[in-house]
Amino acid sequence: MKNSDQEETILEAKASMTQEQLKTHTMLLLTEIVLKQFVENIMLNIEIIPVDEKQNVVVSLQASEFLSETTLLKDSYNLLKEIQNVEEINDITLKWFMPVKNKNTEILTITFDDEALVDFDEISYKDIPHASTHYIKHEPLD
Template sequence: MNKFFKVMLIFLTIFISILLVQFMVNYINSEETKKIEETTAQISPEELQTQTTIAITDIILNQLLENVILNIDFTHHDGQHDVDLFLQGREFVSEDTLLKDSYNILKEINKNETIHDFTLKWYMPVKNKNTEILTLSFSQDTISKIKNLSYKQLKQVATHYEKHEALY
């Protein structure tokens, strides 16, 4: 019996040690998480704009390899940004194609919480002049519900929709 108690005591000691180590690891990780959250909460508007620019650029590069970003304009708005994105479309492009590309961009923009309102302005050459051929604007509410929509519904849910006559 004496050996049994000694073995049980050893197992109990090991078990308690493991629990203490686990508790300490969780405690240390929670402290590090709090420090990270505190530092990310103190982002200046310029840093927020830079992070948003990088996120939008990554989305465009991943979604639309053949299109070029002409410009990105920001308007600061209560810790968020209103974003105007200017894109160069191909020379022979249809409205349907631009709506599909816009939809794919909006699905990714939906993941970025720093964007309040979002406007896409598509350009293409018309009579040797780079012309704005399609403009789509969306509110934050619409962007958050984009996964429930199809690309064909973008015309109806856009807060602003303008199509140039050259777009077929």
């Protein structure tokens, strides 16, 4: 098969997917990306919400108690660099958690909508707080 024939076959297969199949496909792609980026098992959960032909995705990640905001921004950047290529994603939210006083606490929340993801190649990790559509640094990270 030629490349264009393969691409057309893939597009036809995606078009015939049910919402549940699309959700599973996206979940598998994201799991593969996270596992490729990190040696340790840091993914807590993936939540997928269908929106028309695309999906809003929330990925909850576990950080160690000794990570800084800079380290989390670098880790998020590396993940988002790969995730931006997943066509099925509308919005992506990364939620970072870490142990605070023996309780797993959300410490950083970053959201990029599909428009911000398109421009992602033009930013560095330092730009994430301003380039994201939603950025919350929670108190324990201060």
